[in-house]
Each structure stands twice: as structure tokens, then as C-alpha cells.
Amino acid sequence: MNTTIREKIRNGFNLDLGKLIEDSFEIYKKIFLIGGLGFLLVAIFIILLYGFLIMILAGVGNIAELAMKMETLQYEIGFIIGNLISTILFSALIAPLNAGFFKLCFLAKRNQELNLGVIFEFYKSKYLKDIIIGSIIIALTSSIVINSLKIFPLSELTIFLNLIGVFIQVVVSLLTILFIPLVIFANQNYLEAIQNSIKLVAKKPFHIILALVIAIIGVCLGLFAFCIGILFTLPFYVAMIFSIYDNIVGVEEYNVLDEIGRNED
Numbered sequence: 001m002n003t004t005i006r007e008k009i010r011n012g013f014n015l016d017l018g019k020l021i022e023d024s025f026e027i028y029k030k031i032f033l034i035g036g037l038g039f040l041l042v043a044i045f046i047i048l049l050y051g052f053l054i055m056i057l058a059g060v061g062n063i064a065e066l067a068m069k070m071e072t073l074q075y076e077i078g079f080i081i082g083n084l085i086s087t088i089l090f091s092a093l094i095a096p097l098n099a100g101f102f103k104l105c106f107l108a109k110r111n112q113e114l115n116l117g118v119i120f121e122f123y124k125s126k127y128l129k130d131i132i133i134g135s136i137i138i139a140l141t142s143s144i145v146i147n148s149l150k151i152f153p154l155s156e157l158t159i160f161l162n163l164i165g166v167f168i169q170v171v172v173s174l175l176t177i178l179f180i181p182l183v184i185f186a187n188q189n190y191l192e193a194i195q196n197s198i199k200l201v202a203k204k205p206f207h208i209i210l211a212l213v214i215a216i217i218g219v220c221l222g223l224f225a226f227c228i229g230i231l232f233t234l235p236f237y238v239a240m241i242f243s244i245y246d247n248i249v250g251v252e253e254y255n256v257l258d259e260i261g262r263n264e265d
Contacts, residue, residue: 005186005249009199013248015207021214023243028236030108035101035235038119042097043231049090087143088136095135096122099180101235105242106185106251122184130183134190138179142172174209175201181245200248208244215240 028035100119107114122128146165175198182193201208215237222230245251 002186002188005182005196005200008248009196009203012203015204015211015244015247017207017211017214020211020240020243020247023246024215024236024239027105027108027239027242031104031114031235031239032232034114034116034119035104035238036232037116038097038101038104039231039234040228042094046090046094049093084143084147088139091135091139092132095131095180096120096125096128099125099127099131099184101238102181102184102242104235105239109242109246109251125184127184130188130190130193131180134179134183134194137190137194138172138176142169174205174212177201177208177212177241178245178248181242182249185245185251186249211240211244212237
């Protein structure tokens with residue numbers, strides 16, 4: 001598998017947009033219900049946890065008071081540091097769930113049994129350390145840059161600085177989009193996975209961006225179903241990332257029996 005990745009990085013690869021859409025939609029049709037329920041549970045957890053952390057950082061007791069204070073708090077050093085720490089902890093908690101959604105896609109591709117528990121399996125996986133460390137590095141990279149821009153609250157540059165922050169966050173997310181699949185399917189450590197994700201995406205950035213834009217458009221269709229429908233279209237985005245990885249590297253050599261529940265030194 002590592003030899004295949006090196007060859008792809010050295011010689012490049014082809015990406016057929018039509019095949020990506022077809023593959024991701026076929027997977028989505030199999031996982032949308034379980035994936036949607038998984039995203040619903042994750043969304044409830046995120047709202048409760050993140051809201052609790054923000055209220056602690058802001059030192060307020062209700063949502064209305066929090067909304068009033070956020071405008072000024074976002075530029076205070078203490079709040080920026082606290083928000084940075086909470087973002088890192090949040091990324092570490094959520095990262096294994098992302099791996100679980102990719103595992104769900106893999107099982108769907110293999111026409112194997114799907115269940116909600118698959119999404120939570122990587123909390124006991126041998127890959128947990130690399131998933132968490134890599135996710136923290138990625139979150140830390142974009143968060144430090146974004147929060148650094150807030151140290152200089154120049155009103156005339158606020159919009160411009162915010163746009164720069166968003167752009168940097170998007171670029172970091174794009175370049176590392178294959179990080180988790182490389183860890184769980186190619187058995188790479190967090191450093192190898194991050195580096196190789198950047199190298200692979202850099203080979204075909206526009207093809208990958210176009211595929212992801214199509215996936216995002218598909219996800220947004222869920223907004224028309226009383227907004228909550230987006231939780232059941234989000235699996236299409238995950239399926240697209242999985243299909244991008246599968247079409248670039250492939251998961252044929254992946255041994256599902258070697259992944260969960262084994263502890264290796």
C-alpha cells in the first residue's frame with residue numbers, strides 16, 4: 001500500500017469526476033439512514049458540548065447574554081486562548097467519529113453489514129493515537145493562524161482578516177482531507193498520513209475541489225427538508241471523500257479484520 005502511495009505521488013494519477021459521483025452516490029444510497037442517525041447523535045453532542053464550553057469561557061449563564069458578549073469577547077486574549085484549547089480538545093474527541101463514517105463507507109462498498117456502532121468503533125482501535133494526534137496538529141495549525149488574526153482588532157480590516165482566516169482554514173482542510181483514510185486504510189502514522197495527504201491532493205487540487213463542491217451542493221439539498229434533512233445528506237460528503245481516496249489509492253489491500261480491537265506496540 002505504501003508503495004502504491006509513493007508511486008501515485010511520484011507519477012500522478014487520473015481522477016474521473018463522473019466515476020467519483022457514481023461511486024459516492026452508490027455508497028450514499030447504502031449509508032444515508034445509518035449515517036444520518038450518526039450525524040444526528042454527533043450534532044446533539046456537539047451542540048451541548050460546544051455550547052457548554054463557550055458559556056464557561058464567556059462566563060455567562062444564558063444564551064441571550066452569551067450572544068451579547070461574543071462580539072467583544074472574540075478579541076480578548078483569554079477567550080482566544082481558551083477557544084483554541086477547546087477547539088483542540090473538540091477535534092480530538094470528534095476525530096475517531098470521522099474515521100467511523102469512513103469505515104461505514106468501506107463496509108457499504110464491500111456490501112457488508114452496516115450498523116450504527118461502526119461509527120464509534122475507532123475509540124478502541126489501534127489507530128486511535130494517530131487519528132487524535134494528527135487531528136490535533138491539523139486543528140492547531142488552522143486555529144493558531146485564525147486566532148492570531150484576532151489579536152489585531154482593526155475595524156477597517158476586520159472583514160479582510162476574517163476572509164483570510166476562512167481561506168486558510170479551507171486550504172488546510174482541503175490539503176489534509178485524505179489524512180484519516182490514509183491512517184485507517186493504508187496503516188500510516190499521523191505524520192506520514194498528513195504529509196502524503198498534502199502531496200496527493202496537490203497533484204489534482206482542482207479535480208478534488210470540483211468533486212467536493214458537487215458533494216457540498218448535494219448536502220445542501222437537505223436544507224429543503226426542514227433543515228434537519230441536511231444530517232441525512234451529510235453522508236454524501238463523507239462518501240465523496242472516501243471515493244476520492246478509493247479512486248486515488250484504493251482500499252483493496254485493506255484488511256478489515258486487522259483494524260479493530262488489536263493493540264500493537
